[in-house]
Amino acid sequence: MSALLEVRGLTRRFGGLVAVDGLSFSLAERETVGLLGPNGSGKSTVMNLVSGALSPSAGSVRLRGLDITGASPDRVARAGVGRTFQLVRVLSSLSVLDNVRLALAFGPDRLWGAECDRRARHHLDEVGLGGRGGERATALTYIDQKRLELARALAGKPSVLLLDEWFAGLNPTELALATRLIGSLRERGIAILLVEHIIEAVRELCPRCIVLAAGRRIADGPTDEVLAEPEVLRSYLGDADA
Amino acid sequence: MTPRARVAAGVALAVVVLCLLAAAPFVLGDYGLGLMVGMASFAVLASAWSLFSGPTRYISLATVAFFGVGAYSVAVLAEKIPYPLVLLSAAGIGLALALLVGLATLRLAGVYFVIFSFGLAELVRELVTWFEVNVTGTLGRYIFLPLEARHIYWQLLGLLAITLAIGCWIGRSRIGLALRAIGDDEMVAAHSGIAIARTKVALFALSATLITLVGAVQSPRWVYIEPNMVFNPTISFLTVIMALLGGPTRLFGPLLGAVPLFLLFEWLSANFPNHYPILLGALFITLAFVLPRGVLAFAEERLAAARARRGAAAPAPPRPAVAAAPAAAPAPGVER
Numbered sequence: 001m002s003a004l005l006e007v008r009g010l011t012r013r014f015g016g017l018v019a020v021d022g023l024s025f026s027l028a029e030r031e032t033v034g035l036l037g038p039n040g041s042g043k044s045t046v047m048n049l050v051s052g053a054l055s056p057s058a059g060s061v062r063l064r065g066l067d068i069t070g071a072s073p074d075r076v077a078r079a080g081v082g083r084t085f086q087l088v089r090v091l092s093s094l095s096v097l098d099n100v101r102l103a104l105a106f107g108p109d110r111l112w113g114a115e116c117d118r119r120a121r122h123h124l125d126e127v128g129l130g131g132r133g134g135e136r137a138t139a140l141t142y143i144d145q146k147r148l149e150l151a152r153a154l155a156g157k158p159s160v161l162l163l164d165e166w167f168a169g170l171n172p173t174e175l176a177l178a179t180r181l182i183g184s185l186r187e188r189g190i191a192i193l194l195v196e197h198i199i200e201a202v203r204e205l206c207p208r209c210i211v212l213a214a215g216r217r218i219a220d221g222p223t224d225e226v227l228a229e230p231e232v233l234r235s236y237l238g239d240a241d242a
Numbered sequence: 243m244t245p246r247a248r249v250a251a252g253v254a255l256a257v258v259v260l261c262l263l264a265a266a267p268f269v270l271g272d273y274g275l276g277l278m279v280g281m282a283s284f285a286v287l288a289s290a291w292s293l294f295s296g297p298t299r300y301i302s303l304a305t306v307a308f309f310g311v312g313a314y315s316v317a318v319l320a321e322k323i324p325y326p327l328v329l330l331s332a333a334g335i336g337l338a339l340a341l342l343v344g345l346a347t348l349r350l351a352g353v354y355f356v357i358f359s360f361g362l363a364e365l366v367r368e369l370v371t372w373f374e375v376n377v378t379g380t381l382g383r384y385i386f387l388p389l390e391a392r393h394i395y396w397q398l399l400g401l402l403a404i405t406l407a408i409g410c411w412i413g414r415s416r417i418g419l420a421l422r423a424i425g426d427d428e429m430v431a432a433h434s435g436i437a438i439a440r441t442k443v444a445l446f447a448l449s450a451t452l453i454t455l456v457g458a459v460q461s462p463r464w465v466y467i468e469p470n471m472v473f474n475p476t477i478s479f480l481t482v483i484m485a486l487l488g489g490p491t492r493l494f495g496p497l498l499g500a501v502p503l504f505l506l507f508e509w510l511s512a513n514f515p516n517h518y519p520i521l522l523g524a525l526f527i528t529l530a531f532v533l534p535r536g537v538l539a540f541a542e543e544r545l546a547a548a549r550a551r552r553g554a555a556a557p558a559p560p561r562p563a564v565a566a567a568p569a570a571a572p573a574p575g576v577e578r
Contacts, residue, residue, distance in 0.1 A: 051433060052432075052433075053432075053433070072432070072437070073429075073432035073433045074432050074434075074435050074436055074437045074438065077433050077434060077435040078435050082433075083433055085429075085430070089427055089429070089430050090430075091422070091423050091426040091427055091430060091431075092427075093425065093491075094419075094422060094423065094426065098419060098422075101419065102420070102423050102431075102434050102436075103434040105416040105419060105420075106416070106420065106434055106435030106436045107434075107435050108435075110416075112415075112416050152430075156434065156435060
């Protein structure tokens with residue numbers, strides 16, 4: 001498989017703290033990869049570095065060979081990297097439909113007018129928010145706001161989607177629905193980097209996982225094997241004799 | 243009515259209203275026309291200010307910096323080049339200053355931007371004062387242009403029409419959507435593909451250029467100007483409070499705030515010249531408490547509440563309160 005997203009030696013320092021330390025990995029077309037690690041291990045920083053919210057101190061990020069290292073978030077988004085946020089972020093003064101129209105209007109196709117509206121409705125249908133375009137985004141329930149965030153990310157026509165704890169806070173029924181929804185994106189050719197603490201979702205969706213501890217990659221491989229590695233268990237649970 | 247027919251009807255109505263307003267100098271006396279000039283001036287200032295600050299919620303107190311630069315550009319250039327070129331030059335100077343300031347400051351947000359914009363206005367005033375005292379050796383300047391009050395009024399009316407037309411266009415374009423997204427959450431806006439810095443600087447510059455033109459057009463009315471007059475910070479405060487009273491996220495909101503407040507200020511300053519600043523301060527505080535989101539939003543909320551009550555009295559199909567007031571935008575609070 002050819003690499004769609006290629007991350008090499010990615011490093012980010014905040015003063016004396018090295019949040020991400022020489023991280024390298026690649027993501028192939030249609031691949032869904034879990035990015036795991038205890039709190040503070042640098043997962044969200046990786047998401048911010050890849051999506052352009054932060055500039056790396058060193059290293060490179062390439063998307064289909066195009067160097068997007070340190071590019072502004074809007075350029076990265078237009079190049080094909082979509083994202084959701086750890087704490088759900090919908091645009092509060094906009095309607096549900098406008099939240100999605102925005103990403104279409106400034107996405108790679110720069111749609112506007114009737115076609116923009118049609119596509120926005122299509123993306124809302126896709127995530128199960130059909131017919132709710134006229135409501136205010138903040139009037140939606142928590143899970144529906146997450147769906148809206150996903151619709152907005154999909155509207156940007158991403159080839160790589162970064163999902164930051166998208167499953168957090170969902171009840172078991174919602175979790176099953178959400179897992180199906182994310183699983184269906186693979187068929188559309190979208191590669192996903194999934195930061196997640198909910199292991200069932202990771203097992204179900206990600207054949208491969210990368211585990212971080214203190215900003216460094218400590219494992220990368222098939223999910224079942226990675227989750228059984230002693231170093232991974234130690235990073236999550238601490239040493240038995242500690 | 244189809245959307246196209248609605249637009250045509252709106253344009254026709256706007257043209258009729260504009261023609262009626264343009265006829266005002268033929269029926270009003272000097273005092274009435276003077277009032278109309280002041281009202282038109284603040285209507286443009288508040289509307290132009292809201293083009294940028296309304297949707298993005300960046301509260302700018304730099305209005306008077308651009309207004310004063312416009313007035314001084316005319317004072318310096320009036321006798322050197324033809325009047326249309328004077329206006330064009332003033333617009334160019336305002337634009338250049340706005341781009342410079344925009345590029346330097348738009349990384350600032352919230353209260354830091356407010357303070358910077360206020361500081362900028364004071365800095366420009368002090369610089370102009372220093373230059374006049376130390377280089378030209380005089381503090382004030384005379385502007386002798388063969389322009390009567392009605393000419394100034396017509397120019398301001400034209401500027402108002404242009405400002406509202408731009409506001410209408412922005413509201414319907416993708417830029418309008420981008421600005422509202424920036425006002426809500428810059429990070430989400432950026433990750434949706436919006437070039438944040440470029441959009442903000444462009445709109446700030448557009449708004450500032452219009453404000454500069456107001457100062458330029460109005461200056462011949464004073465004949466004599468000096469820095470303390472045309473860089474008076476009260477102009478910035480009045481602009482903000484007028485826009486906030488009407489509702490800076492609506493096309494006609496700032497206009498709706500500017501007209502009654504201007505008349506009120508005129509009446510207060512004429513009848514209570516010594517207590518005017520105290521009354522002004524009290525009024526600002528009251529408005530912030532009673533109508534934090536502007537008159538239009540307040541009216542819409544009341545209407546929605548009345549509709550909801552009627553719906554509850556008669557067994558009509560139930561509508562959730564939030565869905566009944568979809569247009570109510572959050573407060574453009576000064577904390578941003």
